[in-house]
Amino acid sequence: AQTVTQSQPEMSVQEAETVTLSCTYDTSESDYYLFWYKQPPSRQMILVIRQEAYKQQNATENRFSVNFQKAAKSFSLKISDSQLGDAAMYFCAPRGGETSGSRLTFGEGTQLTVNP
Amino acid sequence: GAGVSQSPRYKVAKRGQDVALRCDPISGHVSLFWYQQALGQGPEFLTYFQNEAQLDKSGLPSDRFFAERPEGSVSTLKIQRTQQEDSAVYLCASSAPGTAYEQYFGPGTRLTVT
Numbered sequence: 001a002q003t004v005t006q007s008q009p010e011m012s013v014q015e016a017e018t019v020t021l022s023c024t025y026d027t028s029e030s031d032y033y034l035f036w037y038k039q040p041p042s043r044q045m046i047l048v049i050r051q052e053a054y055k056q057q058n059a060t061e062n063r064f065s066v067n068f069q070k071a072a073k074s075f076s077l078k079i080s081d082s083q084l085g086d087a088a089m090y091f092c093a094p095r096g097g098e099t100s101g102s103r104l105t106f107g108e109g110t111q112l113t114v115n116p
Numbered sequence: 117g118a119g120v121s122q123s124p125r126y127k128v129a130k131r132g133q134d135v136a137l138r139c140d141p142i143s144g145h146v147s148l149f150w151y152q153q154a155l156g157q158g159p160e161f162l163t164y165f166q167n168e169a170q171l172d173k174s175g176l177p178s179d180r181f182f183a184e185r186p187e188g189s190v191s192t193l194k195i196q197r198t199q200q201e202d203s204a205v206y207l208c209a210s211s212a213p214g215t216a217y218e219q220y221f222g223p224g225t226r227l228t229v230t
Contacts (some may be wrong), residue, residue: 004158035218043205045159053170060219095219103149103172104119104219106158 002027004107012113013082020067021077021110023092033066033095034035035104036077038088048090051075079112087114118142120222122208128228129198137193137225141210148182148191149219151207159207165191166213198229 003026015021022090051059051068058066063083067076079086085094088113093104105108121140122202129135141148142196146167151159152175161175180199185191186193195202205226 039219042225043207043226045207045209047218050218053171093158102147102208103161103164103175104151104159105161106151111159 002029002032002096002105004105005112006107008110009108010113011109011114013079014115015082015084017082018078018080019082019112020081021112023075023077023107025073025075025092025094025105025107027073027094027096029096032098034066034075035095035096036064036075037090037091037093038064038104039091039109040088045062047092049077056062067088072087082114084114084116086111120210120220121206122206122222122225124225126228127225127227128230129221131199132197135198135227136193136197137227138190138206139192139193139208139210140220141189141208142220145210145220146188147211147217148185148217149209149211150193151209152159152177153205153207153224155156155166156202162193162206195227198227200229203227203229210225 005024022107032053049061062082089109092107143156148165150162153159163183164172180196182194205224208222211217211219219229
């Protein structure tokens with residue numbers, strides 16, 4: 001079983017600034033993947049970034065990067081040069097292996113506001 | 117190519133009615149997932165198909181919930197005798213086989229039970 005904690009229900013950032021969203025998780029799996037998804041008001045869930053747990057190198061995708069601390073089971077998302085279009089609900093979601101059915105387990109989410 | 121589509125986008129049902137929610141996955145995606153998202157919450161897993169086989173239905177909240185994918189493509193989530201607590205957004209996602217692949221989500225169906 002997997003559990004996810006996103007301790008920041010709401011965050012705000014000024015346009016062009018940097019913001020970090022936190023996530024901690026617990027899992028009994030040894031092989032798993034971690035994802036950040038964003039969900040704008042349209043409800044369409046969009047993948048932001050993916051991290052393989054076996055990789056030590058932190059994933060980067062343009063302005064988005066993660067700080068993955070496997071021992072601490074921490075997986076934070078950093079958004080650089082924030083843009084108005086980044087405003088959305090952000091979900092951290094580990095995905096287990098085949099034994100857990102490859103399902104995603106979502107946290108409660110962090111609502112990000114970007115101020116012009 | 118086309119993404120995951122869901123229909124209807126909105127559904128209002130009176131308590132006790134049966135509803136059917138449809139999901140069209142991305143062509144060629146063998147894995148299909150259903151999630152339930154209550155207002156202000158993160159999505160919660162309902163069930164998982166690989167092709168036509170329902171491999172995990174442990175998240176279905178009651179025996180009033182039933183899902184099928186008879187030909188390994190389109191899936192239908194059926195809710196019998198709807199209750200107010202069933203009001204939520206129902207999300208469908210599909211992916212290529214293997215845990216490394218991301219799940220692509222549809223726009224969801226918002227179900228309101230009155």
